Amino acid sequence: MSDTKILTLIEAVTAALDHEMGLDKEIVLMGEDVGKNGGVFRATDGLQQKYGDERVMDTPLAEAMIAGLSVGMAAQGMKPVPEIQFMGFVFPAFNQIATAAARMRNRTRGRLTMPITFRMPYGGGIHAPEHHSESTEALFAHIPGLRVLIPSNPTRAYGLLLASLRSPDPILFLEPKRVYRMVKHEVEMNGVALPLDKCFVDREGDDITLISWGAMMHETLLAADQLAKDGVSVEVIDVATVAPMDxxxxxxxxxxxxxxxxxxxxxxxxxxxxxIAAEIAEHELMSLIAPIGRVAGYDTIMPYAKMEMQYMPSVERVVEEAQKVLKYV
Amino acid sequence: MRKSISFEINHLQYLDESAKPANDLPEFAKDTDKLVELYDRMQFLRAMDKRAVGLQRIGKMRTYPAALGQEAVGIGAGLALKDTDVLVPYYRGTGMMLSHGIKPHEILLYWGGDERGADYKDPIAAQDFPVAVPIATQILHAAGVATAIKLRGEKRAVMTEIGEGGTSEGEFYEALNVAGVWNLPFVCIVNNNQWAISVPSENQTKAESYAQKAIAAGMDTLQVDGNDIIAVHDASVKAMEKARNGGGPTLIEAICYRLCDHTTADDASRYHDQKVHDKAWEVEPVKRLEDYLKSLGVLDDKAIEAMAKDNKANVEKEVEMYFDILNNQPQPPEAMFDYLYAEVPEKTKPQREEAIRRGAK
Incomplete structure (x- = not known):
């Protein structure tokens, strides 16, 4: 019945927005340059032409305002989908997300709900200017009342964004911009949402589990390929719904x-x-054969474009860490 | 160099400092029943604040922000809201809240430390916000509510309130800017009570008025005598009516004086000038209207005393309801989990079970 389309991650975002806007008149896209320009990454390309400027609204340039307005609109039963142009600029809006959006349901005992999907591109690897490459998902995952979703590929972007647009909870939807046009998937345009609170087991294996999310899923899967060549059976998990975590x-x-x-x-x-390491140590210590390995960015400020790739965890680092963990018998 | 743009700020006053009409009164103020109602409501607010502060002093209330000296601002503006309008109050918004269906015991419950105080039961207040504590965040919420109203083409408007100190926040300017450029049905009352905790108004801004902050947003704006409830109410009614009819946003700077501490956790005697404070008592809003109504022969001491007695008794009823809910119907421990998300996440379910097992404290 439903057709499939070959889509990049960014096209899958557009497709999900388009699908749901057609069904739900309360959905309003808003942000800087989301209208005629279709967003600086083109996530909202063509949507203002299709749905009009009252459903795809260019706002004045003020992130706190975009988030604060969303709170007010949501309290009136609308479903705002604010776009923050880059996650590096979300901090003026942090106040509104943390003190209003995430708390409103709780502080009114369910009277006012906040069905808001805050969309924003995040992460490094596209050689962008300063403040355009950070991964600060943990700052938001720490806030009770907020959901944080990170799709790693086009299929998941489509399904998780649909889930997000249908959820009564406020959601931070982080789009790994390095992956925006990196891969294409054949995505079923069936309007079926993915679960909001489940990890995805992308590959089954018996010897070691690699756990990641967002753009790093690609390095992780490549590392799994490489390890498999050496006869290691690797299980790979895409956390995807990073808060609350499954x-x-x-x-x-x-x-x-x-x-x-x-x-x-x-x-x-x-x-x-x-x-994740703490939870595993607390609940599954006796299942562990080896210490939990971690591969991460360094505890430094994200370097500018020139040194960026020296900072980013590589396939090599993931493989090395896995081999270290595999040595324990 | 030629003059490019100039602006002026108007100031509205009907009853002067000696409670004599300084201008032709607006139509509503010729109805003495209406004036008595305004007086009654200010008296109730003052009695409620007094009782709440007293409860805090004996350990039966948490930190409470009174509105002493600012009753005309809250009540005068709040009564400009129609049932279908939306209120987005700030922490010192008790007067407005009482004027829009929010019950005194709900307000006491919130400040008594119980989340249920913002689960307003009156349908009039069903869309109203809880008080905003982070300064100026509420002004953006009000602009957002107004955006929804405008997108839906409804004839409703939203009112919000902020202290003069709060107008230094970036979010205040961001809200005014969007209200102006989108012509939103939005009315912002600046309660200029001269103090932001201990910082006096002259250290808050170099601008000659708070009203002019809205000029840069292209909004209509004016100052009113915040001790004159006729001026506050008149300006608010007109601004709300204009907003409902597509006339756009208005800022109203109501100038009064904070005769109380910032909250019960504050001690204003550490920083205020007693002489200035004493002088402010001479122009306070409840006395202003009381003197006027006395001069008309509408009220006398006996009638005022009877009203005070009634209001005190009504406050007491609400205090009893507050105690009953707070002490006899406490929230179960799981309440802290049950309203966070539409459904309790799997990850926090064990924590929820633990909270239930450990029980009430």
Whole structure:
């Protein structure tokens, strides 16, 4: 019945927005340059022409305002989808996301809800200027009341964004911009949402579990390929719904393999990898054969374009860390 | 060099400092029943604040922000809201909240440390926001509510309030800017009570007025005597009516004086000038209207005393409801989990079970 389309991640974002806007008149896209320009990455390309300037609104240039307005609109039953042009510029809006959007349902005992999807590109690897490359998902994953979703590929971008647009909870939808046009998937245009609270097991294996999310899934899968050539059976998990996190899928995998490596682009200290490692240590210590491995960005400021790739975790680093963990018998 | 752009700020006052009409009164103020209602409501607010502060002093209330000296701002503006309008209050917004269906015991419950205080039960207040504590965030929420109203083409408007100190926040300017450029049905009351905790107004801005901050946003704006409830109410009614009819946003700077501490956690005697404070008592809003109504022969001391007695009794009823909910119907421990998301996430379910097992404290 439903057709399939070969889409990049950014095209999958557009397709999901288009699909849901056609069904739900309360969805309003808003942000800087999202209208006629279709967004600086073209995520909203063509949508203003199709749905009009009251459903795809160019806003004045002020991130706190974009987020604060969304809170007010959501309280009136609308479903705003604000775009923050780059995650590096989300901080003026942090106040509104943390003190209003994430808390409103709780502080009104369910009277006012916040069905907002804050979309924003994040992460490094496209040689962008300063402030355009950071991975600060952990800052938001720490806020109770907020969901943080990170699709790693076009199929997941389509399904998770649909889930997000249908959720009554406020959601930070982080789009790994390095992957925007990196891969193409044949995506079924069936309007079916993916679950908001489940990890994806992308590859099954018995010897070791590699856990990652976002753009780093690509390095992780390549590392799994390389390890497989040496006869290692690798299980790969895409966390995807990083907050609240689905620990059960991770525990089940670690119970089977007894070894794991967490791979993140963000700085190491206090990142989501730390939380995953702590949870595994707390609940599955007796399943572990080896210490939990971590591959992460360094605890430094993201270097500018010239040194960027020296910072980014590489396939090589993931393989080395996995081999270290595999040495324990 | 030629003059490019100039602007002026108007100031509205109907009852002067000696409670005599300084201008032809607006139509509503010729109805003495209406004036008595305004007086009654200000008296109630003052009685409620007094009781709440007293409760805090004996450990039966948490930090509470009174609105002493600012009753005309809250009540005068708040009563300009129609049932279908939306209120986005700030922490000192008790007067507006009481004027739009929010119950005194709900307000007490919130400041008593119970989230249910913002689950307003009156349908009039069903869309109203809880008080904003982070300064100026509420002005953007109000602009967002106004955006929704405008997109839907409804004849409703939103009112919000902020202290003069709050107008230094970036989010205040961002909200005014969008309200102006989108011509939103939005009315912002600046409660200029002269103090941002301990920082006096002259250290807050070099601008000659707070009203002029809206000029740069292309908004209509004016100053009113915040101790004159007729001026506050008149300006607010007109601004809201204009907003409902597509006439765009208005800022109203209401100039009054904070006769109380910032909150019960503050001690204004550490920083205020007692002489200035005493002088402010001479022009305070409840007395202003009381003197006027007395001069008309509408009220006398006996009638005022009877009203005060009634209001005190009504406050007491609400205090009893507050205690009953707070002490006899406490929230179960799982309440902290149950309203966070539409459904409790798997990851926090064990924590929820633990909270239930450990029980009430």
């Amino acid at each position: 620990m059960e899928t991770i525990f089940t995998s670690v119970r089977k393999t007894g070894r794991c490596v967490v791979v993140q682009e963000a700085p190491r200290a206090g990142g989501l990898g730390s939380e």
